[in-house]
Amino acid sequence: MQSRLDYFVPEGSYWPILGSVGMAAMLGGFASSLHGNTAGTVSMILGFGIIIFMVFGWIGQVINESETGTYNLQVDKSFRIGMGWFIFSEVMFFAAFFGALFYARTLSVPWLGGDGNNLYTGEVLWPEFKSVWPLIQMPDSTNFTVPKGIIEAWHIPALNTLTLLTSGATLTYAHWSLMNKNRIGLIGGLIATIILGVIFLGLQVAEYMEAYQHLDLKLTSGIYGSTFFMLTGFHGLHVTLGTIMLIVILMRAIRGHFREDRHFGFEAVAWYWHFVDVVWLGLFIVVYWL
Amino acid sequence: MNYIILLFFIFIIYSLGSALYYMMNDSGGGSKRMVKALTIRVAVSIALFVFVLFSFWMGWIKPAGVA
DSSP states (O other): OOOGGGSOOOOOOSHHHHHHHHHHHHHHHHHHHTTTOHHHHHHHHHHHHHHHHHHHHHHHHHHHHHHTTOOOHHHHHHHHHHHHHHHHHHHHHHHHHHHHHHIIIIIIHHHHTTOTTOHHHHHHHOTTOOOOSSOOSOSOOTTSOOOSOOOOTTTHHHHHHHHHHHHHHHHHHHHHHHHTTOHHHHHHHHHHHHHHHHHHHHHHHHHHHHHHHTSOOOTTSHHHHHHHHHHHHHHHHHHHHHHHHHHHHHHHHHTTOOBTTBOHHHHHHHHHHHHHHHHHHHHIIIIIIO | OHHHHHHHHHHHHHHHHHHHHHHHHOOSTTOOHHHHHHHHHHHHHHHHHHHHHHHHHHTSOOOOOOO
16 A cells, blocks of 8 residues: 555646646637637737647656656656556547548448448439549539549658658667667667658658649548548648657757666657557558558 | 458557557566567568558559549
């Protein structure tokens, strides 16, 4: 049985209230900016700035407390549980988008084409419509952008997969280096992973430009365009966040943080990167190939 | 073909999931279970990528395209 002395009770902190103010300013501003209000846009940007300041300030304080030996194993455990819930929310987030793709592709679009017991749905609504995926020829394209084609799996997506898989390997090298007390290997592996992450994002931008400028494949291109950009776009956002987190971990590694037996910050970011990598692999197969 | 790809995915998610389990449970102590699981994750992922490219080369699968 643990005694009450085993619990770490932090000092009072102003970070939570600052974060709340930032969040309120950002979301309130965003809602207001949708109505064309310039003050709303300013509030949104200001709120975003406050949140960034809060994240770096708060996490910086936590890192400092960790490095000065304030934390015990009970705090360590609480970090792990927090990470577990964060991961759970991330899995649910992507499950929703993959689920939307599955629903559209396997159920609703074939139904519109008269599949299953929906023969009359097809005949009454759009008799000429034939259900095919990717859905380029929509039943009624009045309010949508009809794309000329889709992104070839063989080109940038394959290169991006190679890039991300390689980054998984370099990160694993960094991880092993940390476990084997090889600081140079840890730093080198992290730098390589960050560079590969940035290359991935650059290629993703090139792919989107190709889609928008040459293929007319846009977010407004019906259910195919919507699911394509929502899935790959949110994945790209996760790679961006992962890269920022890896940069922070690199800075800490350079400063001599992390030991082979205590490095939860590294483990959490590494797992997150591997998760984002696996999500991409799923996207690569489901969106571009199958 | 889809079942083979699914099998690869089950392996990948299993190794990623076990890495998560080890991260949650191995508090300190220098346990290498997590990094080992992640190494398997990377290896199987690369194998899947190579398999997809090989299948394409052999003509077993073709990318989603405009019909």
